[in-house]
Amino acid sequence: MSALILKVDSVRLAFEDRKILQDVHITCRQGEVIGLLGRNGCGKSSLLRIIYGTLNASYKYVSIDDLFIHKGYHKNRIAYLPQHSYLPDSLKIKNLAKMLVDENFWDEFIDLTIYKVNCHKTTGQLSGGELRQLEMLMIIHSKADFILLDEPFTHISPIQADEFKPVIRACAKRKGIIITDHQYYNILEVSDKVILLKDGVTKHITNNDELVTYGYLSGK
């Protein structure tokens, strides 16, 4: 089966008179990890939510294999890890995981130590780091063809972040991933392509020095 292609084109978003996004173009193929970098408030999370379908843009064109997608989450085409916790309280992890994790990857998922240790607990009984790990792993093992990860390395320790990177790479063999985080070194390490969001416009980065040129890194 050929790899599916997610295209995000001509996204425009404005809050009152302030233009947030105006010339955004991203192409993500299954098997690729696209790193999305940008300063605070530049619209990274808004862009992911527009692709996912929970934020209305002034204009957008999002397609998978040239078929327009209005709501990315319909029919499990796109899954999204938001910045905040998203699992309902008072439900057991195993009951939640069964709804999100793809049956084809269920055996692989239940072999994960973090799941084995916590599967009988409710979300309220987990620490912030444990919950974040499980939430991300459920998304990564979901049915979706494309995965959007918004700050997956936030709230987890450096060692856990190092453990996640191979998991993300392994996931990318079968899915397309767009990932954003302020820990840019993790993004650079895990991504095949890097896109910088600056002044509402996407800049396709071919050399990491361009991050200094565009003022995202200080260069010191």
Place this chain on the structure above:
Amino acid sequence: MKRLITLTLQYYRTLLVYNITFTFLCFFFIGLSAGNSSVSLFFSKFVGFVGAVALHNYSSAKTYFYYRNAGLSIRRLYAYAYLVDFIVLLISVILLAICRHLF
């Protein structure tokens, strides 16, 4: 289908406390002014459900990403949860009528 039912029941469960509270409050106040009837019961149930959904939406909207990531839109979730609520009410009314008849 089983997955859809499980997701709906999971959502319905998170609403339950709000739902019961709002329904009883509404039924109590309507009952005081209009008298207890089946119309006021069904109206109270509807208002109770809407109140519960509104409060849940206000306090726990972040959890909607769970249902969306499971492939379910929130409008569909509301509709299915209301259907469950209506069925629960019907069963309760029928059981109550049987109990009244027997005892």
